[in-house]
Amino acid sequence: MRLTLHIWRQKGPKEPGRMVHYEARNANPDMSFLEMLDVLNEELTLKGEDPVAFDSDCREGICGMCGFMINGVAHGPRRGTTVCQLHMRKFKDGDVLYIEPWRARAFPVIKDLAVNRTAFDRIIAAGGYISVPAGSAPDGNTILIPKPVAEQAMDAAACIGCGACVAACPNASAALFTGAKIAHLGLLPQGQPERDQRVLKMVAHSTLEQFGSCTNIGECEAVCPKEIKLEVIARMNRDFIKAS
Amino acid sequence: MSSVAIDSHVGRAARLYQAYIGKKFVMALTGVILFGYLVGHLLGNLQAFLGPERMDAYAAFLHSMPNVLWLVRALLLVSVVAHIVASIQLTALKRKARPQGYVKKEAIGSSYASRTMMWSGPIIAAFVVFHILDVTTGVTNTAQYRELHAYENLVYSFRRIPVSIAYIFAMVALSMHLYHGLWSMFQSVGISHPRYTPVIKRLAMWVAILLAAGFISIPISVMTGLMGTKL
Ligand code: FES
Numbered sequence: 001m002r003l004t005l006h007i008w009r010q011k012g013p014k015e016p017g018r019m020v021h022y023e024a025r026n027a028n029p030d031m032s033f034l035e036m037l038d039v040l041n042e043e044l045t046l047k048g049e050d051p052v053a054f055d056s057d058c059r060e061g062i063c064g065m066c067g068f069m070i071n072g073v074a075h076g077p078r079r080g081t082t083v084c085q086l087h088m089r090k091f092k093d094g095d096v097l098y099i100e101p102w103r104a105r106a107f108p109v110i111k112d113l114a115v116n117r118t119a120f121d122r123i124i125a126a127g128g129y130i131s132v133p134a135g136s137a138p139d140g141n142t143i144l145i146p147k148p149v150a151e152q153a154m155d156a157a158a159c160i161g162c163g164a165c166v167a168a169c170p171n172a173s174a175a176l177f178t179g180a181k182i183a184h185l186g187l188l189p190q191g192q193p194e195r196d197q198r199v200l201k202m203v204a205h206s207t208l209e210q211f212g213s214c215t216n217i218g219e220c221e222a223v224c225p226k227e228i229k230l231e232v233i234a235r236m237n238r239d240f241i242k243a244s
Numbered sequence: 245m246s247s248v249a250i251d252s253h254v255g256r257a258a259r260l261y262q263a264y265i266g267k268k269f270v271m272a273l274t275g276v277i278l279f280g281y282l283v284g285h286l287l288g289n290l291q292a293f294l295g296p297e298r299m300d301a302y303a304a305f306l307h308s309m310p311n312v313l314w315l316v317r318a319l320l321l322v323s324v325v326a327h328i329v330a331s332i333q334l335t336a337l338k339r340k341a342r343p344q345g346y347v348k349k350e351a352i353g354s355s356y357a358s359r360t361m362m363w364s365g366p367i368i369a370a371f372v373v374f375h376i377l378d379v380t381t382g383v384t385n386t387a388q389y390r391e392l393h394a395y396e397n398l399v400y401s402f403r404r405i406p407v408s409i410a411y412i413f414a415m416v417a418l419s420m421h422l423y424h425g426l427w428s429m430f431q432s433v434g435i436s437h438p439r440y441t442p443v444i445k446r447l448a449m450w451v452a453i454l455l456a457a458g459f460i461s462i463p464i465s466v467m468t469g470l471m472g473t474k475l
């Protein structure tokens with residue numbers, strides 16, 4: 001299949017960037033989106049041009065490394081799917097695709113489509129953990145957790161921290177990410193001792209990192225490859241109001 | 245954490261407000277107050293359908309308790325100001341958070357109403373200013389304006405077609421504002437449930453539509469001559 005691509009090219013964090021037009025002639029429907037870019041990059045390299053930089057690691061939709069905008073939608077048109085798990089059969093021959101990096105002050109572009117998401121790590125470091133005495137492992141089932149609660153916590157824990165929520169949010173808010181982490185730990189007994197401090201610190205830190213505010217728009221939920229629900233944000237709000 | 249224990253309520257509130265969640269909390273709270281007013285105002289207005297005596301008696305009743313009236317007005321004014329200030333601060337955060345926009349951006353998970361709150365809001369605010377000048381103080385009303393003659397004042401006001409059209413337009417904006425605002429306030433204060441939130445959203449839509457329809461019914465009745473024929 002043939003595709004027309006408009007890709008954001010930017011040499012470095014300080015350089016100005018621009019959209020550059022490419023023709024991808026050798027795409028085939030069985031490729032993943034990233035493989036299609038790999039092929040394009042091979043062609044660029046052979047021509048002596050700079051390949052398009054983008055992040056990826058597992059390519060199985062579980063690590064959260066990949067991600068960029070395809071035609072204005074984070075991770076592209078398929079719901080609940082990372083861009084590494086998006087296949088070219090989702091597109092038609094002759095499609096015109098605009099490919100851009102996540103845009104947020106907190107996610108500065110490193111190069112082309114790769115952005116720096118360490119702000120997420122710093123939000124986690126601010127409180128997204130539980131403090132445990134690291135002795136020998138406790139016996140299994142010493143702390144009983146009802147199945148529905150465990151499921152809810154697991155749903156929140158499914159967040160892979162890819163940053164699509166921030167990218168899609170008109171406010172560039174990290175509320176879905178932060179909410180997912182807070183819900184994940186706040187639902188479990190192990191997360192209770194630090195529950196108040198966690199939400200206060202993580203929310204404060206997300207503002208410090210220059211993420212925007214949540215205005216309950218819902219774009220994040222729509223693009224989340226792990227289909228994390230706005231409910232986690234409500235939980236974060238509730239915990240925050242209680243804790244402050 | 246002993247400092248938390250001795251913190252005053254004021255300190256707590258200030259800390260809460262510093263965070264964007266606190267600002268949203270204030271928007272939700274003031275939103276509820278303003279919504280409550282709208283419901284009351286609509287019920288008052290609909291009395292116009294019961295005739296001039298009923299409407300004017302209602303106006304006189306409200307003015308018979310000046311203390312309560314001014315207390316309510318003060319509360320509304322404070323709510324409006326807080327609502328607007330918080331919204332401006334949140335918008336400023338938004339601008340800062342994404343200095344460079346997208347070449348192409350698609351909205352796939354949000355309502356048009358939710359994305360245009362900063363349009364519908366100012367439209368409503370501007371309308372409210374005009375509305376007060378028009379039917380409360382009479383500054384922009386017709387020469388026939390007489391204080392406390394609520395029925396006549398509204399009929400004369402709405403006989404001017406542009407005023408009626410502006411009113412209807414503002415009510416559509418209000419409807420959209422409520423469509424998002426009425427469910428969003430639940431989310432902002434932390435109320436969300438997989439089963440009830442969709443119900444709240446649907447209810448919010450119907451309340452928004454019915455409320456606006458109720459308000460709009462009055463200028464329509466005046467313009468079509470159903471109301472105020474004897475004047
Ligand atoms: S590369 Fe790991 S999620 Fe896409």
